[in-house]
Every structure is written in structure tokens, then in C-alpha cells.
Amino acid sequence: MTELDLSKKVADRYLKREVLGEGTYGVVYKAIDTQTGQTVAIKKIRIGKQKEGVNFTALREIKLLKELKDPNIIELIDCFPHKGNLHLVFEFMETDLEAVIRDRNIFLSPGDIKSYLQMTLKGLAHCHKKWVLHRDMKPNNLLIGPNGQLKLADFGLARIFGSPDRRFTHQVFARWYRAPELLFGTKQYGPGVDVWAAACIFAELLLRRPFLQGSSDIDQLGKIFAAFGTPSPSQWPDMLYLPDYVEYQYVPPPPLRSLFPMATDDALDLLSKMFTYDPKERISVQQALEHRYFSCPPPPTDPEKLPRPAPKREIKESDLNPHEGPTVLSPARKSRRVMRDGFEGNSLQGDKIDDNHANLKQTVGDNAGTNDQAPMSLDFSVFGLKPPNRPTINRCLTEEVAVQADKHLTSVVVQRQKITIIEEKSQKPYFPDPFVRNLCSSCIKKLVQVHG
Numbered sequence: 001m002t003e004l005d006l007s008k009k010v011a012d013r014y015l016k017r018e019v020l021g022e023g024t025y026g027v028v029y030k031a032i033d034t035q036t037g038q039t040v041a042i043k044k045i046r047i048g049k050q051k052e053g054v055n056f057t058a059l060r061e062i063k064l065l066k067e068l069k070d071p072n073i074i075e076l077i078d079c080f081p082h083k084g085n086l087h088l089v090f091e092f093m094e095t096d097l098e099a100v101i102r103d104r105n106i107f108l109s110p111g112d113i114k115s116y117l118q119m120t121l122k123g124l125a126h127c128h129k130k131w132v133l134h135r136d137m138k139p140n141n142l143l144i145g146p147n148g149q150l151k152l153a154d155f156g157l158a159r160i161f162g163s164p165d166r167r168f169t170h171q172v173f174a175r176w177y178r179a180p181e182l183l184f185g186t187k188q189y190g191p192g193v194d195v196w197a198a199a200c201i202f203a204e205l206l207l208r209r210p211f212l213q214g215s216s217d218i219d220q221l222g223k224i225f226a227a228f229g230t231p232s233p234s235q236w237p238d239m240l241y242l243p244d245y246v247e248y249q250y251v252p253p254p255p256l257r258s259l260f261p262m263a264t265d266d267a268l269d270l271l272s273k274m275f276t277y278d279p280k281e282r283i284s285v286q287q288a289l290e291h292r293y294f295s296c297p298p299p300p301t302d303p304e305k306l307p308r309p310a311p312k313r314e315i316k317e318s319d320l321n322p323h324e325g326p327t328v329l330s331p332a333r334k335s336r337r338v339m340r341d342g343f344e345g346n347s348l349q350g351d352k353i354d355d356n357h358a359n360l361k362q363t364v365g366d367n368a369g370t371n372d373q374a375p376m377s378l379d380f381s382v383f384g385l386k387p388p389n390r391p392t393i394n395r396c397l398t399e400e401v402a403v404q405a406d407k408h409l410t411s412v413v414v415q416r417q418k419i420t421i422i423e424e425k426s427q428k429p430y431f432p433d434p435f436v437r438n439l440c441s442s443c444i445k446k447l448v449q450v451h452g
């Protein structure tokens, strides 16, 4: 039997049902395994048409993932090539951690948070033991099964198929979980990148909102430094030699307690160890699991007793968590200019949001050395409102800010394409350039119409 016959035979085994969604690597279908009757999720990965057929190196690597069997890792039941696509068959999962975090009807007790973090770390520990990194940890990659078990999904895909293409809007927010060494362009990284991401998820569980919401890679580093202080070379000696290293203005670290007012001392201690700048000094997943946070009361909640989110597609806008908790604003980066000269013809709506970031990055490079005021990132909590939804393709992320800004601002002055927003009370410029930078041209027009 040829490889092709074999793959056709396997493909016939699964009865495709509805599309569950589309991710970075392709479409995911619900399906029934006709041999076992089991409901499965099939991820169809586009690998393009290749003359020599499917990419068997990728296939071989994927088969290795099949060996990664652990209660906290989603089981890769099967994989097969079919019509130029790789099909990965996974156990079907009900929901994911993002849905839990965002469902405001769910109260997460300290024991619940501990349980979710423990399951996350246990899954990671198993893979790190086998020298496999995840590289794309985020709450929607942590799936939750019918018995409350949390399982890591998309393991190793980033390595096998390359890093997710960040031009896709739905991938933009993966940067919120990226370790500083990745943001500084390191080529050599290890399990520490997953520990950092797990720390971001821990923080998100505590705050019920994403912790460090950078709008570009540069802004992401700014957010990180604002939260933990700008790292000194003695704190992280290798930092100076990283490919994309640039010096940031020094900011001292605020007390961690001020960012997580409700966390216990043990939780804060573990969090600070997971958020260590130098990846060589960062706590390992195994050490994290042995931290006293897990052995001291309260015990982690039994997975079966964890609060269950409403089925994914039934979550309504009104159920989303309001934005609460402290603000993290970015410190300025030295010697950079991010403001573009004009906005006309530079609409940044919808699926082009990330192009904006690309433009900004370009501008930074082009203007390195100028002394314009470096931007602070806009943090949505200054408006005391909910954070932006994770974007969908057609959503203008900045629109919401513009609308909220309406309530607080009195006028927008447009002068030689430079826009100043005047604050109501003080009548002084409010969030100058950096704020405007975050608005797309149509939002600016809207503001101008209202106030100008």
C-alpha cells in the first residue's frame, strides 16, 4: 500500500462535523472517530502543495508529540496527511482557560487559581523533561475537559511549523506572554520562555485580565519594565548582547504587592521567581511545582470541583469581566520616535492592526537618535473600564479607546496634522502623542467631529 492509500484510509475513519474555529495553523473541525465513536477535534494544517508530497519531516516530529502522554497534555490521537494537509486528531475539549478567566459569573477562589496553575505547570514539566518547549503558551491554548482537567494544547507546533505569523490579528496578543529574551530577539532560548508565559497566565488568573498588554514588541518590553523595573546589566548580564537589545530609561520596580493586592505572600514569591529577568536565574517548572505556594493551604481545588464556564459560544459581551486592578504603564524607551508625521491615508482599522505595529517599529528604526518624547503606552485602566476584547479580524482595537476618551476629553486640536487632545478639567494636553498614536484615522476623525 502506498503512503497515499494509507492516508486516504485513515482519513475515511473520521466523520467531519462542524468547524470549531480557525487558528494560526489552520481550521479545526469537530469529528467523530467511526471506529471508537469518540468525539475528536481535527486540526487541519496547511502545508501547501509540495512537489514531493507532504512534509514528512514535520510528520515525523509530530509523531514524536504522540509520545508526550500526560494527564495535563492534550492527547494527539492520530495524525495523517491528506490532500496536501496534515491532519492532527486530538481529544475533544469543552472549553479553555481564557473562557474561564473572562466569564464574570465565575468566582475563582485561591484554591481554584492554584489548581489551574498546578495543572499548567505539571503539563509543562512533562514536556520540558522530554526537551520539548511549548513556545506559544496563552490561556486559549490551555484547554479544559469535561472533568475539569486542564490540558496544554498546541505543544511543539511553534517549533515544528515555525513561530506563528504575527501578521495575523488573532496572534497579536500572543506577545503578551512573551519572555523578555524573546522580545530582545534571542536566538537561543530554553524552557524559561514557557515559565515566563506561565507566570503571565498566573498573573492573569489573579487579576482576571491580561497582565502585560503590550501593543507592539517594544511596548511589551516597556510594560514589562514598568511592572518589574528596568533590568540592570548585573541583574541580567547577557541582556546587553541580545540581537535586538536597546537601552530603556531606568524605572525602579514598584512593589509587586501593589500590582497584585489580593495575592498571598507565597503567590507573590512564586510569581517573582517565575518573572525573573535572567532566564538562567528563572525558576524551572519543576522548582515552581515544589514551591511552598503549592504545599501551603489552601490546597489546589480538585479539578472536578472547579467552576465550569458557560459553553464557549454562549458567553455574551455583558458577561465579560470589567477592568479592575492596578495599572502598568510603560517607561519610555531612550532615543526613539514613534509618532508618525501624518495620519491621513494611514487607516489602521480592523485586520490591519498589526501592520500598525510593523509601521511603528519601522519608524523607530528610521528615527533612532532623535530626542522626541518617547511614548508611554496607553493603559485602558486609566478609564476604569474593561480592557479591549481580544481582537477579532474586523475589530478596530482603538475605537473603544476613542469612544471612552470622548467622555473624558473636551477637545481635539488638529494643527499641521499634529493632534493634541485637551483634558476637560485642566484644559491641558491629555495623553499627547502616544495616545493619538494608538488611534486609527477614522477614530481620530470621529473625535474631531465631536470636539474639533
Ligand SMILES: Nc1ncnc2c1ncn2[C@@H]1O[C@H](COP(=O)(O)OP(=O)(O)OP(=O)(O)O)[C@@H](O)[C@H]1O
Pocket (backbone or CB within 6 Å): 020, 021, 022, 023, 024, 025, 026, 027, 028, 040, 041, 043, 074, 090, 091, 092, 093, 094, 096, 140, 141, 143, 153, 154, 170, 171
Ligand atoms: N481539542 C480541541 N477540542 C475542542 N476544541 C478545540 C480543540 N482544539 C482547538 N479547538 C478549538 O478550535 C478553535 C481553533 O483552535 P486553534 O488552536 O487552531 O487556534 P486558537 O487557539 O483559537 O488560536 P491560536 O492559533 O492563535 O492559538 C478554537 O476555538 C479552539 O478552542
